[in-house]
Amino acid sequence: MAKVEKSKSLVDKLRHKYRLAVFNEQTFEEVFGMRLSRLNVFITIGITSIVLIVFVIYLIAFTGLREYIPGYPSGHERRLIIQNTQRVDSLIWEIERRDKFFRDIRAIMSGELPEGATAEDIDSLNEYNNSKISFKKSEEDSIFREQIEREEKFNLSAFETTSNKLELEHRFLFTPLKGVVVNKFGESEGHYGVDIVAKEGARVSSVLEGTVIFTGWTVETGYVIQVQHSHNLISLYKHNERLLKSMGDKVQAGEAIAHVGNSGEFTTGPHLHFELWYNGVAIDAEQYMSFE
Template sequence: MSRKKGEKKAITKKLLHKYRLVILNEDTFEERLSFKLTRLNVFILVGISAIILIALTTLLIAFTPLREYIPGYSSAKLKLQAQQLLVKTDSLKTVIDVNEQQYASIRKVLTGDLKTIEFDKDSIENTSGVPNEITIQPSKEDSLLRATVEQQDKYNLFESASTPVDFALFPPVKGIISSGYDSELKHYAVDVVTEKDEPVKAAADGTIIFASWTADTGHVLIIEHANNLITVYKHNASLSKEQGDLVKAGEVIATVGNTGELTTGPHLHFELWNNGYPINPINYIDFK
């Protein structure tokens, strides 16, 4: 027991033993500075200095741009840029998907690779292929109810919002039809023979969704109209409009030509589509 106490006293004595640190002039040995130190003071001073150094280094890294030079550390600016690029990439992907769907539809229109259905020639609206409703003879009670409702609506101030709208198509060219619409032969158009370089006019108001050159049909122009209508003009000598242009009915959009491999002379290959289905143009347009 006394031995342990002696060891503790010896350690304490060493820690508290005083030393003098003297700084002398090397040439004159003149004393410049002197400090009284103990081992305990030195340990405490070194510990406090280490803590202060660690704290300053942490603050310097945390609140200055120096942290960006640490390997594996990503700055807030880089994270923001990465997030913005991710959003742009997602938006571009959506636009590309929409364009691919549109190009696929245009490709089907150009190649005519679509199934056909019979259309009602009296209405351009009835082109969805849905069968007509079955005609059922009304009962006596139903007839009386209809008469009552008609009498009440006779003085109704509010008109129905579903009134059908008339839609007229302008003839793109005038001439002789050399080849008519034939769904069995997949000729979903009429070929109108006319003089070369005759102006081709828009059949209705719309937007140019395709204006380019194809090997088979030459200069091709496609217009999207209201009521889900699309008109196609092929074998043109030249185009007066570009994709994205807005056109009015009767406005010149191209000139009649003989371009492309699938042609035998100057004429206009004209197609009319509604809701994705081809329609016989002569039912709605007078080309004479």
């Protein structure tokens, strides 16, 4: 009973009404007055505190004020953290692949099986070596050969040779990027392309239609994309900010494949390092296109 009476008295105290009044000091006239209780005061203070906390969290989460909080990284620092994380992942993957290659070479030189290979693979090769394979022509082969000869009879590409291939000078090459050429072809040893300075994020286009044969990131050249075109022509685009295509993708002439960036150690600002390789030899791209 004592506990019940004590709890009732506590509730009564919380609900007990008080009057807050403000008087004029000279005339003692009541200027302002309001009725309140301890419970109302506690509820008002609690709701106000919750509203203030939600408001502060909103300012920190959705406005730029969070960058002024000590220890909170800025947007540029967060982008650098993400880029460095991607670079570290790429380096780890390259190192693991290189180590596996070295382990396989050592295993082969010591007469052991490479990593991932089994004795069944070797035994299957021995079966082919020990068996007698016959290469006699069958009736089905003759029919198939005649069908192919009829289909390719009027196909000029089947009789194409190196001498009658379309020369590079007679082909129209799209300009990959409009800008200012700061380093020309062959200005320094090992410089097999041209460096075009442009605004960061500008569009990089493919010079011809072809197939993307390489996309990746290296420490020296950053994000790189390589496109294989017809007639043994290859184009390379280095130091990109972002790649828009993946390996195996088909691209058209003038199609966007990357954005100009400043990635890699061998760069001093946003630019594109562009190379052209024809029949395995690097050529001067300025002889076939204008970058201005």
